[in-house]
Amino acid sequence: MAGIISTVTVFAVAQGLTYPLLSFILERQGTTSGLIGLSSAMTPLGFIVSASFIPALARRVGGARLAILCSVLAALTLIAIAWTQDVWTWMPLRFLLGFFANPLYVISETWLISITPAPRRGRIMGLYSSIVSGGFAIGPLSLGLVGTQGWPPFTVGIVAFLVCGLIVLAVVPRLPKTPHEGTATSVGGFLTLAPLLSFAVFTAAAFEQILLSLFAVYGAALGSAEERIASLITCFIAGNAVLQILLGRVAERFGSTQSMLFCALASLAGCLLLPPLFTSWLIWPLVFVLGGVSFGIYTMSLIQLGERFTGQVLIAGNAAFAFAWGVGGIVGSPATGLAMQLIGHQGLPSSLGLLCCVLAALLMARRRRV
Template sequence: MKTMPWRDFCALVSSIGVVGLGLGATIPLTALRLDQRGIGTDIVGIITAASAFGILAATPFVSRWVARYGPRGCMLGAIAASALSTALMETTDNLLLWGLLRFVFGACMGVLFTIGEAWVNHLAPVNSRGRVVAMYTTAFTLFQLIGPALVAGLEGKVAWPFAACGALFLLALPGMALIADDAHHDEDEPHVSWRAVLPRMPMIAVGAAFFALFDTLALSLLPLYAIRQGIVTELALLSATVVLVGDTALQFAFGWLADHVGRRRVHTGCGIAVCVLLPLLPFAAGTPWLWWILLLMLGATAGAIYMLSLVACGARFQGQSLVAASAIVNASWGITSSGGPLVTGLLMQTTGINALPAVLWCGAAIFVACAWWEYKQGYVD
């Protein structure tokens, strides 16, 4: 039975955690600086979306790059490029250049997420894959949560904030150096196109797309939804944080459950739970304790859908096919995180604020339908 290479795993988790910290810091810092310059929210949204388009642009090529340069070489290059693209934002106020730099940054994130997710699946033993992947996703989310607090704490105290954020990414390099060289890279293994693996992962791709939609809407529109439901502004702004806390706190529990009960059962059960919980959102807004509990449960179950999609990738694919599958997961993320808030915001404006839970419910229902279709087709993993 395969044993867990703890040194490689801890090094990978520490590196991706630092990346999460840098990512969590650069997003609010970019929005803050643009707002301080009097830039409208429409332009802020476009520049923010440039990162998602960067992820989309890079992910189709990641498996080819890994086949040529190895996973560690690609990750080292992406870490250095993300640090440089962030630091260069300190040197210009040109909005077009900022958009380009955020595009490059997003492309680097696409490389790091794709390879990191494939790598942790390669390291994980079959009988504990749920717990191992959960530790990986929990570490990333936890560090990402710290990022905005770091920006708030250092606001006005650092002369070159973008340069400081760029330097954060460089802290991931020592961890990468500790990982065994080319731990799962086989130079003789041919490149695998994403087209070859996509038909075998509808539930996985839709699960990743749903959580990307959920995550971006929770961060961008959920506080506004809470305010419109009559929740005071200070508490409404905490709503997104509570969702992320639920996501962070319970991932290991869901991973443990998947290892002991079966990944498919837990995965599908989380989708059904989200479908049950979302219609309660409008009714919970008038009862604070119910509102917070509901948000915690939604964050936990929606986050588990994404985490278990990564687990399913590791169970279903290996080698270059696993890298290609991870690239599809990140492409799904890029598509819904860039377009989802725009569509949902328009629907909320034209049909009412409850378009938010309605859109999320439709996404969760599609995921459950894909799970049912895979079950009928006899998928086993």
């Protein structure tokens, strides 16, 4: 468990750094919010395209070898991104970054769910989400230490990708084998099998991707400095990291579905409070809690996945989660960027709030049917 979680955590450091870093660079170049959102969507597009290949690749190549290869290729891609400073050149490179990052997440989560005892699933998946979120938090936080100019911030991400591969290499003998029992299920088949669960992942992904990619634009419109925006993003992900274990325990006591509904409603409330509190000191605790409950939707989805599915369906489910995550990112960022161009910077909290409202309504409708 330690090896699996450490692998994804280090990878998350690099992922958490790239979104705000590239947004800051594009913002300084005078790029429109819509184009920044489109650029950010290339990484989740890579998630979408790679998702359907992962189950077969993991069986043929082996999960550990595939994870190590993806770590190296992701590092090379980030070097290429650092070498260029053009938004159009970054489009295919950010796509490749998502394509190479996705298998690592799918394989690691399948490994972890496979070896997690059912009575402790809530707290262990909460711990996993918390530690991985801590890795995401270190990424933006490092921008405050190394800045957003030149090679130093990119070097942090490149080293993190390579360290990830070394960790997998070190724990290969202890890693569980890819499960082969059960009927092989495609990504599309799983999406049909569990549509509401897939939409929850879509919502969590869109929420995070929108905030990471466009919060810099939102803060700049309200006159905030880059350092304050980066700190708020770090606070958002820190709340994500701190609260997941608590939310996992809540899921063990009250059930993952009920806990997911709570996370959706709390996220909606946070979106409504974001505009009036942005210039107040209360923005810090608000963003902290918002980070926890919004990502808690994904944690509850992982818990439900482990409760309901095993074997090859579990692999397909994790790949489908990656697909839904990618769709959430690719749809959310450009749509919100366009909304911000049409109605102003308040298009950000409005878009986030609408997502949470739809998820909460679907969850309540399902509860009534049950």
